[in-house]
Structure formats: structure tokens, C-alpha cells
Amino acid sequence: MSKSSNPRDLSNELLKDILDIIDADPDRSINIDRRAYLSVESFRLPSPPVPSRAHDIGNFRLTCRRFAEIGIPYQFTKVATRFSRHGLDRLDKICSQSHLAKHTRKFSYLVPYFYVEGREKIEVFLESESQHKGWLAPALFQNKADDQRRILQTAEDTRILRKAMVAFVSLQHVQILRLQDEADRMLLEALQESHLPQASTVDLKWTPACVHATSTVAQALLHARSPFSRFSGPMMNSQSALVIKDRIPHTVTLLASRLTCLELHFDDTEALEERMRATSPVFKTVFAAAQNLQALHIGFPSRSPVDMGLEEIFHSLHWEKLRAFGIQAWRLTGDEIIQLARRHSKTLRGLRLRDVQLRDGSMWKDVLAMLRREMEQLDWVSLRRVDYARHFDEMWADSMEVADGSLGGSESDEEDEFPPHFSVPGSDNDSDYSHNDEDMDSENEHSLADTDHGPEANDIALSPTLSPNTTASLPFCTCSRSSDPAGTDDLGDNGLFVLYHQRKTWEKWVIGRCPEHNTS
Numbered sequence: 001m002s003k004s005s006n007p008r009d010l011s012n013e014l015l016k017d018i019l020d021i022i023d024a025d026p027d028r029s030i031n032i033d034r035r036a037y038l039s040v041e042s043f044r045l046p047s048p049p050v051p052s053r054a055h056d057i058g059n060f061r062l063t064c065r066r067f068a069e070i071g072i073p074y075q076f077t078k079v080a081t082r083f084s085r086h087g088l089d090r091l092d093k094i095c096s097q098s099h100l101a102k103h104t105r106k107f108s109y110l111v112p113y114f115y116v117e118g119r120e121k122i123e124v125f126l127e128s129e130s131q132h133k134g135w136l137a138p139a140l141f142q143n144k145a146d147d148q149r150r151i152l153q154t155a156e157d158t159r160i161l162r163k164a165m166v167a168f169v170s171l172q173h174v175q176i177l178r179l180q181d182e183a184d185r186m187l188l189e190a191l192q193e194s195h196l197p198q199a200s201t202v203d204l205k206w207t208p209a210c211v212h213a214t215s216t217v218a219q220a221l222l223h224a225r226s227p228f229s230r231f232s233g234p235m236m237n238s239q240s241a242l243v244i245k246d247r248i249p250h251t252v253t254l255l256a257s258r259l260t261c262l263e264l265h266f267d268d269t270e271a272l273e274e275r276m277r278a279t280s281p282v283f284k285t286v287f288a289a290a291q292n293l294q295a296l297h298i299g300f301p302s303r304s305p306v307d308m309g310l311e312e313i314f315h316s317l318h319w320e321k322l323r324a325f326g327i328q329a330w331r332l333t334g335d336e337i338i339q340l341a342r343r344h345s346k347t348l349r350g351l352r353l354r355d356v357q358l359r360d361g362s363m364w365k366d367v368l369a370m371l372r373r374e375m376e377q378l379d380w381v382s383l384r385r386v387d388y389a390r391h392f393d394e395m396w397a398d399s400m401e402v403a404d405g406s407l408g409g410s411e412s413d414e415e416d417e418f419p420p421h422f423s424v425p426g427s428d429n430d431s432d433y434s435h436n437d438e439d440m441d442s443e444n445e446h447s448l449a450d451t452d453h454g455p456e457a458n459d460i461a462l463s464p465t466l467s468p469n470t471t472a473s474l475p476f477c478t479c480s481r482s483s484d485p486a487g488t489d490d491l492g493d494n495g496l497f498v499l500y501h502q503r504k505t506w507e508k509w510v511i512g513r514c515p516e517h518n519t520s
Contacts (some may be wrong), residue, residue, distance in 0.1 A: 074102045080108040081164075082179060083213065085147050088160045095160075095167035098392040104168045111213040113188075113204035115145040140183060158216050165224035173230040174221065176213050178206060207268070210237040222251050229292075230261040237268050238275040239280045252282065256289035260321075265299040265328070273306050276313070284315045293319045299328030302355045302385065305392070310336040318343045326352030326382075331389045333364035336369045345374050352382040357389040364506070365493040371510045381510045383503040391497040485509055 033308065081091040082165060085111070095101045151157050165171070180188075188204060214233075221228060266272065287293075298313060300306050310332055322344050341351065351371070358364060485491050491509065492502055 020055045026211055033101045045358070072100060076103045078106040078108070079104050079168075080110055082110040083112060083148075083151070083157060084144075084207075085151065085156075088151070088157055091164050092160050093162040098167060100171055101164070101167035105170050106173040106175065107164070107171060108175040108177055109170060109217060111209050112144075112148075112179045112181070113184060113206050114209040114212070115148055115168060116203040116205055116208070117149070121448050131501055136196075140360075141187060144184075152212070158219065161216055161220035162223045164314075165220040165226050168224075171226050171228045173232065174217065174226075174228050175232040175234075176210070178215060178235040180209070206235075207237045207239055209363070211240045214240040218251050218255060222254055225442075227258075228264075229258055230455070231255075231259060232261075232263040234263065234265045235267050236264050238266050238272060238279060239268075241279040242275070252285055253289045256286040257291070259290045260292050261295040262286075262290065262293060263297040265297070267301055269301055269304050272300065272304065273308055273396070276306060276308060280315075282314050284317075286312060287317050292321060293317065294321050295324040296322065297326035297328075297352070299326070299354070302329050303396075305329040305331050305355055305357050305389075310340060314340060316343075320347065322347055324348070324350040324352075326350075326354070329355040331359055332362075333355045334364070334367045335360050337367050341371060346377060347377060348375060349377050349379045350381075351375070351378060353383075354382060354388055355385045356383075356386050357392045358387075359389050363493055363495045365488040365491045365500065368491065368493075368510055369488045375510075378511055381507050383498075383507055386503055387498045388496060399400050403405065 006482065079091070079094060081087045184204070191204075214236075220226075266276070268275075296319070306329065308330075309328065310327075316339075324397075325340075325344065325348060337353065337356070341348065358367075371378060485505065491506060
């Protein structure tokens, strides 16, 4: 038997292969025109750190200086920071070490609900709720409230965020997420269920938290002249756009001009349409400046599709480089969809129309016919839970709310080939990122790392482009070989409602063009 080799004798390439097995390649990035990119599931939250992988990489880096250097990208390509004293201190340590910070390409900011000033008397409330005394410690929540107040009063978050954005010289993707740990969840539930007057002594709100996080991150990015080009906000509050417009109007245009990808999902339902109309000029400013956009998603909660025109947000603009476009939960006419798609027929490769409800007078078959006939580059289309507005309203006239994924038929994540354990932003039960600070408690470099796999962990590839030299690329009729509907009259669209099996057939039909008879 040959003598075993010392691991230190292994080449750097082989060591990186081993680390790739432990943790995904940090340089791997999802393609923006792939179906997963604009999926709501692609907004999925950073996975909670996996202790075994994090510890394995940390232990690997402790072996020697050479191993420590090789392992850095596997720990610091993605950094997730919680809005808390501990989280901001950790971020400060990372960005104070340039050999770590230079590898960060994605930054996720985890922001909890803010305690409303003057209404953070948790102890008064909990003492009145005897059934909660055993498992809700007043001191824990008071410390959180005091922690938030000190950060806001000292502007410590602003200082550290600016320092971090300067240090993250390779930053590409910025993400703002709503954070809710188990203690906050239980407190919110207790407040919602309580009928005692003491409940008015405590109030937690997402709106001020989202507004503050959005404005401070935007200011930090501008201050640092950050090279970032992607922004994701899967749990945004519509008021944040108005605040940015009022507080730092010049920031909007400057940041928008750098964007290649923008993903916004608004999860507030109170006065949503009124607020969105008020922000319409903001969207016009942003989208007019964002001439480099390649992927764009604007969505709303499935349970309450907005009743407003598509161009109230998109303002008839055209993006020459746009390759993937997605909207969710709108009430629209067919002509609105057709006009926007037609403006981008030469470049668009992916189109997501999730939870779109057609208004009276429009039919899905007219939209589908245009997409099949005119969208030359389209590789995929998603029609998940599309329907007619009248049928949608009739179904849920007596319902308190519409749950995501409950609009008839099988709407499992498996349809779009996503793993089932990721939550859907916009659903009331699973839309918050839950994270335990204990995973980051140690003081070594290992504890400063994040094991977020992000959207890159589950991309869905496009069909390979065929070479012009292959026989398959030559036009030939496939009409007789296809089991798909022959024409729009065979789509089974009755103009009243859409069944699950229909929309799956429609998705295939739109992109199943005959090479001979559907050439433009």
C-alpha cells in the first residue's frame, strides 16, 4: 500500500474542487434570461447557515495560511448582515479587512420590524398576558427595542453601511430582506390575538424599517460609487419609494443608471394602489434612467392583484437590452400585455405573467397568439395562476384573503422545477427570513462568513442554442408531429376562467412554434 499523501501537498486546483463539494462554487451566477431568475422563488431568502459546511470550511482555513487564503471566497462571496448591534459590528469587522471584503459580491441586509417609539412597553403588555409569561421574556424584547433606538440615534448603521459599500469593491447584488425571528413572531401573534388594552403599549411595524433600510443602503451605495448592478427587494413597502424620492431624489437616477437587474415585490396591501399611483413618477424616473436593464420584475401579493394600468408603472418605455420580464398580481387588458411585449419582441427571451387577471373584454387566446407569432426570441413563458378578473372575484368574494398557490389545480413549486422548501414572498406565513444570531457568535473570521446560496443555487438552463451548421437548425415543418393545439381556436379559452391543465398547455404552445410556418 502506498504511503498516504499529506493534504498540504495537494494542488490549489484540487483543494478548490474539494471545497466545491463542501460548498457551491462562489463564482457561479444565475443567467438572467433563465426561467428561475424572475421566479418569485428566485427571490427566496438566504438559507440559514449550515453549521456543518460553515464549520468544515472554517476548519479548513485554520489548517495553514495557504488553506486560509484559498478558503476565503467560499466564506465571504455572500455576506448577510442583520440590523442589530451584533450584526453591524460583524459587518464592520469584515469590511475592515480588505482581503476578506474584496471577495464579497452579494450583500443581503436583514431588517427586523421596528418598535414604534413610545410604544415599546413590552413588559407592561406581557404582564397582562399571563399565558405568555413562560416563554416571552420582557428583557429580551426591551433589549431589542433599546438596541434599535441606539442605532438610529447614533446613525451607526449609516456609518458602517457606507464603510462596507466602499470596501466591497466587487459587489454585484444588493438585497433587502425582512427579518423575523421566532421571538418576534410569537410577540406579533400575541399582540394580534390580544383583546386587552395593554396591547396598545407595544407596536411593531415593517414600513418604517423598510423605509429606513432602503434610504440608508441607497445613500451608502451612492457614497461608495458602488459597482453593483442588481437590486432585489422581495418584501418592499411602497412607501419606501416615496421617501427616497423626497429625501434623496438625485440618488434615484444615479443608482438606476447602473442597474442591469431589478426585482421588486411589494407586500403591503393597505392603500396599495393609491400609494403605487403616487410613486408612478418615481418609477418613470427610475426606468427612464435604467437603460441597461436586462431583467425586470414588479410584483404584488397574489391575494390582492392591483387594479391599475401597466403603463402607470412602466410608462411605455423600451429597454433595448431587456431579456427577461416578469409581473405578478395585476388586473390588465390583453392589449396592455401585447403592447409591452411587442416593444421588446426582438430581445425578450423570458416572460412571466404570474397571477395576472384579464379584465372583461379581453381573452387570453389573443395574448397567446401574439406571443407565439411575434416574440422571435422567446424561450419560456410562465402563466402560473393566470385567470379572468371576474372569475377571480367570484371565487374569493366570500373569502377573507387569497392564499398564494390556491387558485385551482396543482400549483406546486415542482411545476417550475424549484425545490419545495423555499417560501414564496408575499405569502403571509412564510415571507420573513428567520435567522439565529447564535450562528455568528464566534469572533474568528469563520464566524464573519455567510453560507447563503441565494438564487444561484437553482437556475434552470435555457435550451442550448443550435448551431447554424446543424441540420436541426434548418426550417422544417413540425405541425403534424406536435400534440399541442393547432391554432388559437383549439386552446379551449372560453373567456370565463382558466384551468390548471390549460395554462400548462398554453405555455408549451406559445414557445412550440413550427420552424417553417411560424417564421416572421
